[in-house]
Amino acid sequence: MTEVLLVIGLVIAAFVGFNIGGANTGPAFGPAVGAGVLSKVVAGSLMSVFFFVGAWTIGRRVVDTLGTELVTSTAIFSLEANVTVLFFIGGALFLGNYIGVPASTSMTAVGAIAGLGLAADELAWGVMGRIVTWWIVAPIIAFWVSGIIGRYFYARLNRRIALAQSDGALVELDRTGAVPSVTLGPNTTRRELFGTGIVVVIGCLMAFSAGTSNIANAIAPLVGSGDLGMNVGIVFGSVAVATGALTIARRTLDTLGSDLTQLPLTAAIIVASVSAIIVTALSAIGIPASFVIIATMSIVGLGWGRATRTTTVAESVRGEGTAMSPGSLAGDEGGEELPSIGEEDPEDIPQANELFNPSTTARVVLMQNLVPVVATFSAYLTFRFVPLFGF
Structure with a gap:
């Protein structure tokens, strides 16, 4: 019986990992695949390598938090309990995919383990409080950091790193010399090469x-x-x-690659960079975090920062001036110098359709927080009242 339960636990764990790979590859490498920089196979391969590097180096700290520190006694992790916890995590993935909102597996895992700890009266409340505190603080940090970038630096970054695709190969192998060398393609500019490199590096950072x-x-x-x-x-x-x-991520790569026009590439790079850095920093101190919530608040902050360029800080605080427009992330000011803060004409901020949708954002944030709550209480009721577990 023990061997059977262990096999079931491993199968469910593999199912969770399989879905993590499918869900995270698209956000990480969708921009690069959509721009024709990487193939899906290369994107999947890079995801696999850098995910492993992140897991092997910093990821073990989060494993320690969930596996040993969140509960005061690891004796409650029986095989039956492990299978049930993993079932709740896998169920959250399925629920999120079914309703069209990706559930936070990190938050759901914490919720399921917390439910087990509550039922067994073994929950480490101090650790739980520290995790929840960072869940509140991290999205706020993402909002303000992205808001500052959007207000003061976005246009200049856009001129430097926006990816302008040219016809033909990005690089070519020059075989005319004694030693073959790599050269720029016939139509490739250094700016294009730099922008392409940034897109790939950011994808690797997200995978990490x-x-x-x-x-x-x-x-x-x-x-x-x-x-x-x-x-x-x-x-x-x-x-x-x-x-x-390398398998199911192909669909998300198609979706995110073709939908990139709704989020300018520069904005996608900024959001990915801010979110990945925050998530990695939290992992370094053992805090499991939701990339989707942090990225969502980063998008909102970036849009707010871009839109409020037409107002001074004082006007923005008082609610005066131009409200945030859905398309305020878009726009390339070209080589022109930006007007001073508060002197920019609202008409000079290009518009795009549904770049930031408040109702969709609210639904994502609500479901990202609701699913872990449901997982916590469902796990608690299961472990507390099902005789099999004996808590």
């Missing part, structure tokens, strides 16, 4: 941050119970993620 935060969601209960060693668990989870990145 996903590894630091998400590896725990697949393996923490099994590592906490001692059924999997830390290193073996990281390799096992990373292989499952790589499988998802």
Whole structure:
């Protein structure tokens, strides 16, 4: 019976990792694939490599938090409990995909383990409080950092890193010399090469941050119970993620690559960079975080910062001046110098349709927070009242 439960636990853990790979590859490398910079196979391969690097280096700290520190006794991680916790995490992934809002596996994993800890009266309230505090603070940081970038730096960054695609190969192999060398394509500019490099580097950074935060969601209960060693668990989870990145992620890569026109590439790079850095920093201190919530607030902050260029700070605080427009992230001021803050004509901020949709944002944030709450209470009721667990 023990061997059967362990196999079931490993299968569910692999299912969670598989879905993590499918869900995270698109946001990380969708811009590069959509711009024709990378193929889907290369994108999946980069996702697999950098996810593993993030999991192996920083990710083990989050595994420790969920597997050993969130509860005061790891004895409650029986195989039956582990299978149930992983079932709740996998169920959250399915629910999020079904309703069209990606559920935070990190927050759901914390909720399911917290429900187990509550039922067994073994929840480490101090650790739980620290995690929840950062869940509140991190999106606020993302909003203000992105808002400052949008207000003061976006236009200049846009001129420097926006990807302008030219016809023909990006680089070519020059075989005329004694030693072959790589040269720019016939129509490639240095600006295009730089922008392309930025897109790929940001994708790798996002893959790394996903590894630091998400590896725990697949393996923490099994590592906490001692059924999997830390290193073996990281390799096992990373292989499952790589499988998802190279298979089902192809659909999300298509979707995000073709929908990029709704979010300017420069804006996507800024949002990805801010979100990935915050998630990685939280993982370094052992805090599992939701990339989607942080990225959503980063988008809102960036849009607010762009829109309020037409007002002074005082007017913005008082609610005067121009309200944030849906398309305020878009726009390339070209080579012209920007007017001073508060002197920019609202008509000079180009518009785009539904770049920031308040109702969609509210639905994402609501569901991202609701699913972990449901997971917590469902896990608590299951572990508390089902005789099998004996709590």
